[in-house]
Amino acid sequence: xxxxxxxxxxxxxxxxxxxxxxxxxxxxxxxxxxxxxxxxxxxxxxxxxxxxxxxxxxxxxxxxxxxxxxxxxxxxxxxxxxxxxxxxxxxxxxxxxxxxxxxxxxxxxxxxxxxxxxxxxxxxxxxxxxxxxxxxxxxxxxxxxxxxxxxxxxxxxxxxxxxxxxxxxxxxxxxxxxxxxxxxxxxxxxxxxxxxxxxxxxxxxxxxxxxxxxxxxxxxxxxx
Amino acid sequence: xxxxxxxxxxxxxxxxxxxxxxxxxxxxxxxxxxxxxxxxxxxxxxxxxxxxxxxxxxxxxxxxxxxxxxxxxxxxxxxxxxxxxxxxxxxxxxxxxxxxxxxxxxxxxxxxxxxxxxxxxxxxxxxxxxxxxxxxxxxxxxxxxxxxxxxxxxxxxxxxxxxxxxxxxxxxxxxxxxxxxxxxxxxxxxxxxxxxxxxxxxxxxxxxxxxxxxxxxxxxxxxxxxxxxxxxxxxxxxxxxxxxxxxxxxxxxxxxxxxxxxxxxxxxxxxxxxxxxxxxxxxxxxxxxxxxxxxxxxxxxxxxxxxxxxxxxxxxxxxxxxxxxxxxxxxxxxxxxxxxxxxxxxxxxxxxxxx
Numbered sequence: 165x166x167x168x169x170x171x172x173x174x175x176x177x178x179x180x181x182x183x184x185x186x187x188x189x190x191x192x193x194x195x196x197x198x199x200x201x202x203x204x205x206x207x208x209x210x211x212x213x214x215x216x217x218x219x220x221x222x223x224x225x226x227x228x229x230x231x232x233x234x235x236x237x238x239x240x241x242x243x244x245x246x247x248x249x250x251x252x253x254x255x256x257x258x259x260x261x262x263x264x265x266x267x268x269x270x271x272x273x274x275x276x277x278x279x280x281x282x283x284x285x286x287x288x289x290x291x292x293x294x295x296x297x298x299x300x301x302x303x304x305x306x307x308x309x310x311x312x313x314x315x316x317x318x319x320x321x322x323x324x325x326x327x328x329x330x331x332x333x334x335x336x337x338x339x340x341x342x343x344x345x346x347x348x349x350x351x352x353x354x355x356x357x358x359x360x361x362x363x364x365x366x367x368x369x370x371x372x373x374x375x376x377x378x379x380x381x382x383x384x385x386x387x388x
Numbered sequence: 389x390x391x392x393x394x395x396x397x398x399x400x401x402x403x404x405x406x407x408x409x410x411x412x413x414x415x416x417x418x419x420x421x422x423x424x425x426x427x428x429x430x431x432x433x434x435x436x437x438x439x440x441x442x443x444x445x446x447x448x449x450x451x452x453x454x455x456x457x458x459x460x461x462x463x464x465x466x467x468x469x470x471x472x473x474x475x476x477x478x479x480x481x482x483x484x485x486x487x488x489x490x491x492x493x494x495x496x497x498x499x500x501x502x503x504x505x506x507x508x509x510x511x512x513x514x515x516x517x518x519x520x521x522x523x524x525x526x527x528x529x530x531x532x533x534x535x536x537x538x539x540x541x542x543x544x545x546x547x548x549x550x551x552x553x554x555x556x557x558x559x560x561x562x563x564x565x566x567x568x569x570x571x572x573x574x575x576x577x578x579x580x581x582x583x584x585x586x587x588x589x590x591x592x593x594x595x596x597x598x599x600x601x602x603x604x605x606x607x608x609x610x611x612x613x614x615x616x617x618x619x620x621x622x623x624x625x626x627x628x629x630x631x632x633x634x635x636x637x638x639x640x641x642x643x644x645x646x647x648x649x650x651x652x653x654x655x656x657x658x659x660x661x662x663x664x665x666x667x668x669x670x671x672x673x674x675x676x677x678x679x680x681x682x683x684x685x686x687x688x689x690x691x692x693x694x695x696x697x698x699x700x701x702x703x704x705x706x707x708x709x710x711x712x713x714x715x716x717x718x719x720x721x722x723x724x725x726x727x728x729x730x731x732x733x734x735x736x737x738x739x740x741x742x743x
Binding site: 174177184189192195196199202206214217218219220237238239242245258260275277313316318 | 406419420424490492510590738
C-alpha cells in the first residue's frame with residue numbers, strides 16, 4: 165500500500181515537474197522569439213529611419229517595395245570661408261566615422277540652397293581651421309572645383325537597404341548584401357510601404373499571422 | 389530487507405529527479421528573467437534616446453518657428469547667437485544659431501537626458517537678410533523675359549531716376565554699403581532670368597511672402613495714414629504708413645501688403661512691401677515708397693511715383709508725368725522694417741547629420 169502511494173505521489177510530482185519544465189521552456193522560447201522579433205523590428209525600423217532623417221526624398225533616397233537606395237550620410241563638414249573657386253575645401257568635420265576617399269562622395273550645399281555632388285579624392289590635415297566645438301579640421305580635395313559660396317559639405321557613401329532572405333540587408337556600393345538582422349521575417353509581407361506623403365515599414369515575423377503585422381513610420385516624402 | 393532498501397533507493401531517485409527538475413525550472417526562469425531584464429533595459433535606453441531625440445528636434449523646430457530678429461545682424465559669419473536652454477522633465481535642451489553666410493544659418497539643438505543619453509539635431513536654414521537681398525538685386529526694376537520681348541514690355545524706362553536722400557533716413561543703408569560697395573553698373577531695368585513667372589526674394593517665393601502679409605487688399609483704393617488716439621491703426625487695409633511725416637505714429641509703419649488680383653491705387657501714399665498677384669496700376673498722383681513685387685505688369689500713370697525698387701514680371705509702363713526714383717535705401721527699409729516677420733519664414737531646411 166505504502167509503495168503504491170509513494171509511486172503515485174512520485175509520479176504525480178514527476179509529472180508536475182515535467183509539465184513545469186515544459187511550460188517554462190515554452191515560455192522561454194516564446195520570449196526569446198519575441199525578443200528577436202522586437203530586436204529585428206527595432207533594427208529594421210530605426211536603422212533606415214536614422215539614415216533617412218538626414219536625407220531628402222527624391223534627391224537623396226528612392227524606395228521600392230523591397231529596396232531602399234540612398235546616400236548614406238556619414239558626417240558633415242562645415243566649410244571654412246575661402247576666396248575664389250577651388251577643389252580644396254578646408255572643413256570642420258564631425259561624423260560617425262572618418263572620411264574615406266575610396267568610397268565616399270560629398271554633397272555640397274551652397275548659401276543659396278543649391279546642391280551639387282563631387283567625389284572625395286583625398287583627405288589631408290590642416291593646422292588651423294574655422295573649428296566648431298569638438299570638430300576636426302581637415303582638408304578635403306575634390307575631383308572638381310567646388311561652387312562658390314559652399315557652406316556645408318556632407319559626406320556620404322552610396323548604399324542600399326534590401327528586404328531579402330527574411331532579413332534586412334545593407335549593400336554598400338557594388339559589394340554584397342550583408343544581413344543586419346536575424347532571418348526571421350515573413351516575406352513578402354515584410355516590406356516598405358510608400359504613399360504620397362510618407363514611407364513606412366511593415367513587418368511580419370515568420371510564422372506569424374497577419375494580425376501580428378507591425379507598421380512603423382520611416383520618413384516623410386514631402387520634405388517637411 | 390532488500391525490498392525496503394529498494395524502496396528507499398526509489399524514494400531517493402524521485403527526490404533527485406524532483407530537485408533536478410526544480411533546478412531546470414529555476415534555470416529557465418532565471419533565463420526568462422535575464423531576457424526580460426535585457427529587453428527592459430533596451431527599451432528604457434530606447435525610450436530615453438527617443439526622448440532626447442524628440443527634445444533636440446523640438447529645440448530646432450522652436451528656433452525655426454521663433455525665427456530671427458534684429459539681433460541676427462550683430463552675429464558675424466561663423467559667430468553664434470545666444471543659446472537658449474529649455475529644461476523639460478529629465479531632458480535639458482540647448483539650442484544655438486550659427487551663422488555660416490549672410491543668409492545661411494545652422495540651427496543646432498543638443499538634448500541631454502539625466503540618465504546620460506544625448507541626442508543632437510541640426511538643420512541648415514535660410515533667413516532673409518534685408519541688406520543681402522537688396523544688394524542682390526541687379527537693377528531698380530526687374531521685368532520678365534516675356535514682357536521684355538513684347539512691345540509694351542518696357543515703356544518709359546527713361547523716366548527712372550535716382551532718389552534724393554537728404555537726411556539720416558538711409559544712414560544704416562549707407563553704412564552697410566560701405567563694406568559692399570557696388571563697383572558694377574547698376575541698370576534702371578534688368579531682365580529676370582528666363583522662366584521666372586513669379587517674383588521672389590531669395591529662397592522666399594511669392595506665395596510664402598503673400599502668407600506673411602498682414603493686410604489683404606481689394607481691387608481699388610486710396611491709401612492714407614490712419615491714426616487713433618495717437619497710435620497708428622495697423623492692419624487697416626488702406627493704411628499704408630506715413631512716408632511724409634516720419635515723426636507721426638504711422639511714420640515707422642511699413643506693412644507687408646498683398647493683393648490677390650489686379651490692384652489699382654488712386655492717389656494717396658504709402659510705404660512698405662507691396663505684393664500684387666496681377667497687374668498693379670498707380671495713378672492720380674499716387675506715391676509709394678519701398679519695394680513692389682507683381683506677377684503682372686506695373687503701370688504708373690498721371691504723376692504717380694515710386695521711390696524704391698520693383699520686380700514686375702509682366703512688364704513696366706511709366707506714362708508721361710509719372711516717375712520712378714530708384715532707391716536701394718527704401719527697398720532696404722521695406723524689408724528691414726519687416727525683419728522679424730520675414731525672419732520667421734524659414735524658406736528652406738536642409739537636415740544636417742550625422743554629427
